[in-house]
Amino acid sequence: TSVCFPGFTPALLLLLLPPLALAHPLGQPATIKEPATDSCLLYAQNLLHNITAALAQKDLFNGFSCSGKNMELNDETRTAAVCAPKGSTCSGRTDSKFDQDSCVTEIGKDLTHYYRFFTAQPNNIFLSEKVLPGLGELMTYIFLLPTELMCVSFKAAADAASSYDKRLKLCKVLRGFQVRLITINRALGYMKSGEHMK
Numbered sequence: 001t002s003v004c005f006p007g008f009t010p011a012l013l014l015l016l017l018p019p020l021a022l023a024h025p026l027g028q029p030a031t032i033k034e035p036a037t038d039s040c041l042l043y044a045q046n047l048l049h050n051i052t053a054a055l056a057q058k059d060l061f062n063g064f065s066c067s068g069k070n071m072e073l074n075d076e077t078r079t080a081a082v083c084a085p086k087g088s089t090c091s092g093r094t095d096s097k098f099d100q101d102s103c104v105t106e107i108g109k110d111l112t113h114y115y116r117f118f119t120a121q122p123n124n125i126f127l128s129e130k131v132l133p134g135l136g137e138l139m140t141y142i143f144l145l146p147t148e149l150m151c152v153s154f155k156a157a158a159d160a161a162s163s164y165d166k167r168l169k170l171c172k173v174l175r176g177f178q179v180r181l182i183t184i185n186r187a188l189g190y191m192k193s194g195e196h197m198k
Contacts, residue, residue, distance in 0.1 A: 037192075040141040044188050047134040048181040054126055055174050061167060069168065071175035074113045079106040079180060083187035086196055098196040104142060107184050111139050114177050121170060 055066055083103040115135055118127055190196060 037141065040138070041185075041188050041192055043134065043138040043141050044181065044185045047131075047138050048178065048185055050130040050134050051174060051178045051181060054131055055171070055178065057126055060124070060126065061171055063164065064168065064171075066171040066175070069171050069175065071179060072169075072172040073176040073180060074110055076113065077106045077109045079103070079110050079187075080183050082106045083183060083190075085190050098190075100191060100196060103187055103191075107187065108139070108142060110180055110184070111135060111142070114173070114180075115139070117173055122166070 054060070082099065083106065084098075086098040115132070118132055118135070121127060
């Protein structure tokens with residue numbers, strides 16, 4: 001099974017492939033767009049809505065309550081700290097400035113991390129129809145990417161879809177992504193407001 005959506009190019013695919021699959025280090029994201037646009041905010045809000053809907057899929061999490069499970073956050077990025085509004089207090093430290101480029105870079109790392117995870121999942125209609133296209137659209141609007149078409153193939157595994165461990169892992173990662181998307185939405189809204197420029 002494959003899903004196609006606009007905005008992904010072979011250059012971006014290099015960014016998304018595991019490091020061991022490349023003979024050289026991963027490239028950096030394409031030129032950063034102005035992230036605080038109405039379209040970008042809309043895509044971020046829609047993606048959060050779709051992730052929340054994914055967590056409510058009873059068929060996907062049959063046999064356990066996903067809402068009662070721990071979340072797995074991507075701990076390889078500093079999005080929460082770097083994207084905190086100017087003057088906010090985090091861990092007893094007040095940030096006196098806001099670096100938009102650093103924030104957008106960390107957001108890009110998060111989106112790439114979750115993109116890799118979701119494309120590595122066994123066939124899942126909800127992920128392929130709702131989550132991945134929305135994630136692709138958000139990445140397209142944050143970074144300057146040519147509007148070409150790229151198809152992503154999903155791993156086919158007959159028994160994986162019913163594997164408790166795999167479904168539990170998906171639940172925890174989706175919950176972590178939901179929390180991270182709340183942070184991303186707030187950061188994009190903050191940039192849109194222009195408060196960081198004052």
